[in-house]
Amino acid sequence: MKNNNESKKTIGFNINQPKETCTDVKCPFHGSLKVRGKTFTGIVIKNAFHKDATIEFLRSRKIGKYQRFEKRRSRIKAYNPECINATKGSKVKIMECRPLSKTKNFVVVESLGKDYLFSAREEALAESKVKDKPKEEPESATKEEEKKEKEEKEKSEDKKE
Numbered sequence: 001m002k003n004n005n006e007s008k009k010t011i012g013f014n015i016n017q018p019k020e021t022c023t024d025v026k027c028p029f030h031g032s033l034k035v036r037g038k039t040f041t042g043i044v045i046k047n048a049f050h051k052d053a054t055i056e057f058l059r060s061r062k063i064g065k066y067q068r069f070e071k072r073r074s075r076i077k078a079y080n081p082e083c084i085n086a087t088k089g090s091k092v093k094i095m096e097c098r099p100l101s102k103t104k105n106f107v108v109v110e111s112l113g114k115d116y117l118f119s120a121r122e123e124a125l126a127e128s129k130v131k132d133k134p135k136e137e138p139e140s141a142t143k144e145e146e147k148k149e150k151e152e153k154e155k156s157e158d159k160k161e
């Protein structure tokens with residue numbers, strides 16, 4: 001009965017419960033981890049390790065002298081529970097919790113879907129990297145050679161006819 005009660009646990013703050021369940025102790029829904037403090041929404045820019053995600057988001061900081069705001073980028077490492085399993089490029093909501101490791105004081109509580117701007121930027125970056133490589137020249141040369149060979153073959157075939 002205890003397990004049933006725990007699986008129906010809500011963490012408050014109008015956050016939807018994940019569809020999947022897990023047996024993780026450090027999960028705010030299925031474990032004993034409590035969330036409190038600050039909440040941020042950002043994009044997962046890196047999940048190099050299992051149950052780990054780096055979240056990036058923009059914030060504005062006031063500059064008093066000029067009565068204006070400047071854009072600042074923040075990166076926060078967060079714990080990524082199994083039941084949510086946010087992947088790179090997805091928008092997530094993170095909440096503060098007790099320190100889970102040296103750098104992780106936050107946990108991913110909700111996945112808000114894929115961020116298409118981020119994925120588009122990644123694709124563009126990948127394409128530019130491919131273009132920078134000097135491997136394309138020999139490929140085009142070989143293609144030209146192939147074309148020449150084909151033409152020659154066709155000519156020879158024409159002659160035979």
Ligand SMILES: [Zn+2]
Pocket residue numbers: 020021022023024027028029030031081082083084
């Ligand atoms: Zn869970």
